Amino acid sequence: MTAPRIGAVMWPMRSWPEAGEPWRRAEDLGFRHAWVYDHIAWRGTTPWYDAYTTLAAAAAVTSRVRIGTLVTSPNFRHPVPTAHAIKTIDHVSGGRLTVGVGAGGTRRASDAGILGGDWTPGERASRFAEWVELLDRLLTDPETSFEGEYYTAREVVQEPGCVQRPRVPFVIAGDGPRGMRLAARYGTGWVTSAHGEGDEPYGIVRSRLEALRAACDAEGRRVDDLVLLTGFNEEPWLESTGAFADLAGRYAELGITEIALHWPRPGSPFEADMKVFEAIAAEHGEAR
Structure with missing residues (x-):
């Protein structure tokens, strides 16, 4: 073990250069890695500075620690500009970026619905799946055109691409069946918290890991990095x-x-x- x-x-929550310390x-x-939540505001907390701009600045003032989002929110990000930012930060950091991705929060006090519309759980899951699929293609294929139900991309050129090949690693946050299938298909890692209903934290994580391993078996691959986000119980x-x-x-x-x-x-x-x-x-x- x-x-x-x-x-x-x-x-x-602090402006630079003070926030760099x-x-x-x-x-x-x-610390092996340092993460930032991706929100406009988080549970009503402001100021809350942009995650990707913060990571670019953090990359410039560090040299060893891995940096990343925990997690990127499709609530207000389109995969095309997000992929462009990811490639740039991967170069600024010298290949130290990990991208966490989740379905996006449901709280109005954070960023749910800020672009209009209130999505059902099913719509949120479908948007998440399409978002991850398109981001994967944008970061790996030489050129991407994509017509989805929620997102579109036309002749997007990928070069020079990421420092890390074939692309930056994804850690996928998803406790339900669809999220776990995404992690098994696209993730080098999976992120969860020990927060949930009906069991104590350890039991919650254990049952989720059993479901994740089943999803990985169905995809014929495995997820190596299992990230536990603490502090929510x-x-x-x-x-x-x-x-x-x-x-x-x-x-x-x-x-x-x-x-x-x-x-x-x-x-x-x-x-x-x-x-x-x-x-x-x-x-x-x-x-x-």
Whole structure:
């Protein structure tokens, strides 16, 4: 059993250059990856700066830590300009970008419906599937034309393409059958939280992993990076280094390979002792 690698979820709430310091600090602390949520506002929180612009800036002030979205939202992004931004950031970062993709939030206080329309769960899932398919083609094919139910692309040239080949890795967030099929088909990774109804967190993740493995078997491939996004239930991830080690060990037994911890944010549900956060990084990170 290999211990999960750890990453930090960053808060794009400060302007640059002040906002660059936590990204540099995340790298110095030894976090394997650093992520940002992709929203216009998050649960009503503003300011909330653009995820892709933030990642480009973060790439310029770091050199080792992998960076990415957790996750990109189809609520307000079209795959064509998104693919263009992805290629650019992959070059700026020297091939350190990972793109997380999800179906998009349903909360009006974040970004649901900001472009008009209220989609049913089925429509949201269908848009998500088409979005991922088109993004994959835009980042891998030399030229892409696509006529879908929701998205269109005409003679989009891919070159020079991504630094990472055949394209940047995708980690797909999807707890339902359609999302897991997308992860199995297009993802090098899958992301989940231990949040759900009807079971304790560990049991929720275990049952979801069983379903994911079945989806992978159906596609004839496997997903290697299993990302657990923490902080959405009562598990004491940042209570102490011992509490973190115990939880990380339990989830590693399930096959979780990556743990994403929120950077402590005072006055929020993600408030935590920064000294504990740094001690966890010192014990479990990759500092050089």
